[in-house]
Amino acid sequence: xxxxxxxxxxxxxxxxxxxxxxxxxxxxxxxxxxxxxxxxxxxxxxxxxxxxxxxxxxxxxxxxxxxxxxxxxxxxxx
Numbered sequence: 001x002x003x004x005x006x007x008x009x010x011x012x013x014x015x016x017x018x019x020x021x022x023x024x025x026x027x028x029x030x031x032x033x034x035x036x037x038x039x040x041x042x043x044x045x046x047x048x049x050x051x052x053x054x055x056x057x058x059x060x061x062x063x064x065x066x067x068x069x070x071x072x073x074x075x076x077x078x
Contacts, residue, residue, distance in 0.1 A: 008040065010073070015041035024062040028055075 005013075007027060014020045024043035028050055037045045044058050059070060 008036070011037065011040050011042055026058055026062065 007029060011025055011027065014023065014025055021041075025041065026044040026046065027037045027042045028046045028048060029037075030048045032047060034045045043062055046054065046058060063070070
């Protein structure tokens with residue numbers, strides 16, 4: 001539901017790029033479409049509102065506890 005390029009298009013573009021395709025993508029959304037997200041290559045899927053503990057657990061699982069960088073993409077102007 002983001003302007004110009006929605007989350008599904010972003011996910012598809014990331015997974016189609018040979019340099020980025022292996023990076024885990026965790027989708028956080030208000031739309032219940034877990035099956036579609038996983039089919040497009042999402043590593044995990046969380047429904048908003050999200051609790052901090054839940055998000056940290058998912059990030060830890062996908063970064064194997066390392067200090068791996070995390071990129072957060074949000075459509076909120078703030």
